[in-house]
Amino acid sequence: MKLSGAKALLMLPALLLLVAVFLYPLLRYGWLSGHASSVLTGLRPVPNGGANWQRLIEDVRFWKDAGQTLRFAFCSVALELAGGLGVALLLHQPLRGRGTLRALTLLPWALPTTVMALGWRWILNDPHGPLNAALRSLGAPSYGFLTTPATTWFFAVLADVWKTMPFVALLLLAGLQSIPADLEETLRLEGASRIQILRRLTLPLLVPYLSLALLFRLAQALGVFDLIQVLTGGGPGGSTESLSLYAYLNAMRFLDFGYAATVMLATFLLLAVLLGVGWLLLRRARIARTTGGPA
DSSP: OHHHHHHHHHHHHHHHHHIIIIIHHHHHHHHHTTEEOSGGGTTOOEEOTTHHHHHHHHOHHHHHHHHHHHHHHHHHHHHHHHHHHHHHHHHTSOOTTHHHHHHHHTHHHHSOHHHHHHHHHHHTOTTTSHHHHHHHHTTOOOOOTTTSHHHHHHHHHHHHHHHHHHHHHHHHHHHHHTSOHHHHHHHHHTTOOHHHHIIIIIHHHHHHHHHHHHHHHHHHHHTOOHHHHHHTTTOSTTTTOOHHHHHHIIIIISOOHHHHHHHHHHHHHHHHHHHHHHHHHHHHHHHHHHHTSOO
16 A cells, blocks of 8 residues: 555656646646637637637638648658658668768758758749759759748658658667567578568567557657748748648637637547557457457
């Protein structure tokens, strides 16, 4: 009993911090979403009987941004998992200068997102960016990479992958280093090829690390804000606007704090549902793999 009390006491600071930075803002958003709070009300919260949620359901821009955010998240996370696995496998090899190579690989992740986005914006600048300068040197005309919806979306995903793939690679590299070397050596002595070792040994043992990377990155990608705000501003024509950016615009540009809170709460609910479904699917797959049959 005393031990349980000591454990609870040790956990108290973390619980208080969690309440302060997560639970209280979430409850505040929930309360504010049921009120009108904007320049029209003198910024005083006025109960509006759920009008914000009715507006959200009918808001075409919200649903468009939700689709764009989901597409951005799924594409970027899929590429990060595939690329991170390849980078982790490369860094796991006994290469010469492996420590230096690992440090260089982590540089994009270490950069602040705003600085990284400004760098990509300069690279893609029309007509003064290095990419357009290279095109002109080849005799091709300059191209507005950030003024065409398709290319803007492509480079937004590419910038996110370049920034966060090292994080995935770092997690998977830790998983690779936890695999006993004698297991791989045993399969090699039995005549298994590298592909067979990867499929039969490496990938099954990396599933917990892949699951962790998937859930972490999916949560971050669905809440993407700073990359989009700095690189594209949601343009052109709102083609790259995310849900977080839409909530920010409602709060800081239109001073409609009640509706901004509603958008943020809806984003959180969407994230919770997706992460919950993902966790259940991963759990069922893990149980099926352990028991050798369906969960």
